[in-house]
Amino acid sequence: MDIDVQNFTVINLRRRPQAIEAGGFVVGIDPTTTSAYVNYATPVPGARPAEHDIAALIGVFRERGLKPRLEFAPHAAPEVAPALRRAGFTTEAVHTYLVCTPATRAGTPDGRLVVETPVTDADFTAIDIALSEAYGSEFPPSPQGVARLRRTQEGGGEVRFVRSADRGCAGAASCSAPAVGTAELAGVGTRPAHRGRGVAGAVTASLAEAMFAKGADSVWLEYGGEGSRRVYERVGFRPRGTRLYMALEG
Numbered sequence: 571m572d573i574d575v576q577n578f579t580v581i582n583l584r585r586r587p588q589a590i591e592a593g594g595f596v597v598g599i600d601p602t603t604t605s606a607y608v609n610y611a612t613p614v615p616g617a618r619p620a621e622h623d624i625a626a627l628i629g630v631f632r633e634r635g636l637k638p639r640l641e642f643a644p645h646a647a648p649e650v651a652p653a654l655r656r657a658g659f660t661t662e663a664v665h666t667y668l669v670c671t672p673a674t675r676a677g678t679p680d681g682r683l684v685v686e687t688p689v690t691d692a693d694f695t696a697i698d699i700a701l702s703e704a705y706g707s708e709f710p711p712s713p714q715g716v717a718r719l720r721r722t723q724e725g726g727g728e729v730r731f732v733r734s735a736d737r738g739c740a741g742a743a744s745c746s747a748p749a750v751g752t753a754e755l756a757g758v759g760t761r762p763a764h765r766g767r768g769v770a771g772a773v774t775a776s777l778a779e780a781m782f783a784k785g786a787d788s789v790w791l792e793y794g795g796e797g798s799r800r801v802y803e804r805v806g807f808r809p810r811g812t813r814l815y816m817a818l819e820g
Contacts, residue, residue, distance in 0.1 A: 571810045576646035579612045581749040593623025602714040606637040613647040624657040638818040662815040665792040668807035675806040685776040700739035704759030728780045730773040741769035745777040748786040755791040775805045
C-alpha cells in the first residue's frame with residue numbers, strides 16, 4: 571500500500587496550479603498561499619537523491635520564499651530520508667495512515683444525519699468557515715480556501731458536509747480525485763459546538779462511498795488523535811503504514 575499512497579501523492583501534487591519536478595521530487599505549489607501545509611514536495615517512489623538533487627529541491631522553495639517541506643511514505647523511497655537528514659532536514663512528524671476498502675467499509679455511524687454535497691457559493695463559504703473554526707483558526711477562512719474546495723470537487727474529487735440548524739455548516743471533509751486506484755480523504759473537521767454527534771463519521775463514510783462509486787479500490791487518511799482514529803475505524807478504516815513529514819528550518 572505504501573507504493574500506492576506514494577504514487578497517489580505524486581499525482582496529486584502534479585494537479586496543483588503549479589507543479590515543479592526537481593531531482594526526483596515533485597513540488598506542488600498553490601500561489602494563493604504560503605502555507606507549508608499546502609506547498610510541499612514528495613519523492614517519486616524509489617528516488618535516490620544525490621546532494622545536488624537536494625540542493626535543487628531546496629532552491630525551488632527558497633526562490634518562492636517558501637519553507638522546504640516534504641510529506642511521503644518512507645518505505646516507498648527508503649533512501650530519501652537519510653539524504654534529507656544529511657542536508658539538514660529534520661523530522662516534523664510521523665503519522666500512521668488508515669485505509670478503507672469496500673471489504674472493510676462499515677455502515678454510516680449515524681443514519682439520522684443528512685450529509686450533503688455543496689452546490690452554492692454560500693455552501694462552500696460555510697464549509698470554509700466551519701473548517702477554520704474546527705482547526706482553531708489555524709487556516710483563516712478566505713476566498714482562496716473556498717476556491718480550493720471548489721477545485722477539489724470540480725477536479726473529480728468530492729466535498730461533503732452536514733448542515734447546521736442555522737443553515738451553515740456543522741462539519742465537513744473532502745477527498746481528492748482517485749488515482750492509481752486510491753484516494754486521499756482529508757480536512758475532516760467539526761465545529762466545537764457540534765462535536766460528539768457523529769458528524770465526522772458521517773462525512774467520512776459518505777466520501778468513502780463516493781470514491782468507491784468512482785472506481786477507487788481504497789481510500790486513505792491520516793488521523794490527529796486517538797479519538798478521531800476510533801471514529802475512522804468505526805467507518806471501516808484500518809492501519810496500513812506511515813507517512814513521514816520533514817522540513818528544513820531556518
